[in-house]
Amino acid sequence: MTSSNQRAVVLLSGGLDSTTAVAWGRRNGFELFALTINYNQRHKNELNAAKRVAEFFQIEKHVFLDVDLSVFGGSSLTSATMEVRRHVPLEEIGQTIPNTYVPARNTIFLSLALAYAETLDSPHIILGINAADYSGYPDCRPEYLAAFKNLAQLATKAGVEGTTQIQIHAPLLMLGKKEIIELGQSLGADFSLTHTCYSPTADGKSCGVCESCLLRLNGFKEAGLVDPIEYARSRL
Amino acid sequence: MTSSNQRAVVLLSGGLDSTTAVAWGRRNGFELFALTINYNQRHKNELNAAKRVAEFFQIEKHVFLDVDLSVFGGSSLTSATMEVRRHVPLEEIGQTIPNTYVPARNTIFLSLALAYAETLDSPHIILGINAADYSGYPDCRPEYLAAFKNLAQLATKAGVEGTTQIQIHAPLLMLGKKEIIELGQSLGADFSLTHTCYSPTADGKSCGVCESCLLRLNGFKEAGLVDPIEYARSRL
DSSP states (O other), X not given: OOSGGGEEEEEOOSSHHHHHHHHHHHHTTOEEEEEEEEOXXXXXXXXXXXXXXXHHTTOSEEEEEEOOGGGTOOOTTTOSSSOOOBSOOGGXXXXXXXXXXXXXXXXXXXXXXXXHXXXXXXXXXXXXXXXXXXXXXXXXXXXXXXXXXXXXXXXSHHHHHTSOOOEEEOTTTTOOHHHHHHHHHHTTOOGGGOOOOSSOOTTSOBOSOBHHXXXXXXXXXXXXXXXXXXXXXXXX | OXXXXXXXXXXXXXXXXXXXXXXXXXXXXOEEEEEEEEOOOSOTHXXXXXXXXXXXXXXXXXXXXXXXXXXXXXXXXXXXXXXXOBSOOGGGTTTSXXXXXXXXXXXXXXXXXXXXXXXXXXXXXXXXXXXXXXXXXXXXXXXXXXXXXXXXXXXXXXXXXXXXXXEEEOTTTTOOHHHHHHHHHHTTOOGGGOOOOSSOOTTSOBOSOBHHHHHHHHHHHHXXXXXXXXXXXXXX
């Protein structure tokens, strides 16, 4: 456990998926170093959720990093003027790439995780990326992840020197939201600490009608569980 | 020239290589969008050089982005306590990975350039990466670049929708410092605007003895040219 080979960098946004990924890492005996990126997203509640989750799981170290992706524009998640889609029928989610897509977000996040891992002499990166509910984002697919692993091996000192095989752990990769919730529950994740909503109310409640809320609420419904967080309203 | 297909994001650090890459992009008719990343490097003079170079080439837009890589530690370039190597014999440079290596730096920079390019609907990224003088950095090799191109294609909306072939232009890839200087000169780059030194003096002069200065000075010497910037001292 004290060897750097047991260290893992985990990307923690404070949502359901990354929280379940942290729980998975904890259960698998990793020494966890969480990385939370503030990319000037609208939903800053996520950052507080990440802090709560890291404390709950007694993470070894939690690094926050500001990367203001709004300088590029192009996504409703970081733009002050673009509107987040609401009330989208569930069956339409994932059919097209929504305007909540942040260009190259996972590539940026994984690159930063790779930098942190390399600094820690750790070959492990854990993230809550998942393909089943990927909501149309291109950088949430298995082939994308394989390409990043290949890149990481070529990009790093340890990879070049042949001392390390970089490992990208995506334990949720093939799971739907229902299965993620069930897995998180079984691993002891406290979902009341998490935040998912793209456009929460001023008093911190989730809207219940953005794509992200809809997927979350539907996941809890399918799992036969009650979502422990507060909603302003819900149509499910 | 006004089509988004002629737009290119160019990574501009303000050094010799990225300045030559900008000159190459200008000569090849691209509409240039420069991205300069402040990663809390010791040599902030680079940022001022980037600004001068962008103005000189009348870049369409110049975006500065703060990404404080010092939160991870691990490199003398971003650490306040690690020492930059000086007086290294020229023949030893490039034999090992030096402590000026910033973990995953090019992967992070390329990811951010990719995000910017995607926002601009541009398939082009230009960077001054070069293999010949790569000074032992793993993420300056041709195979690394090929892996990033593959990743970029899988990571982006345009790549997934098959509308665009992402292109990573690295015109200096196989050039040594001498050839880069000759190329930049022939393309009209003004090297007096650039900054290279890892540890400049308080009054902005280059030290002349860090690895970066040594490679630069040797390049000018081999090209039979006089380096137009000011040095505190020089042993070449």
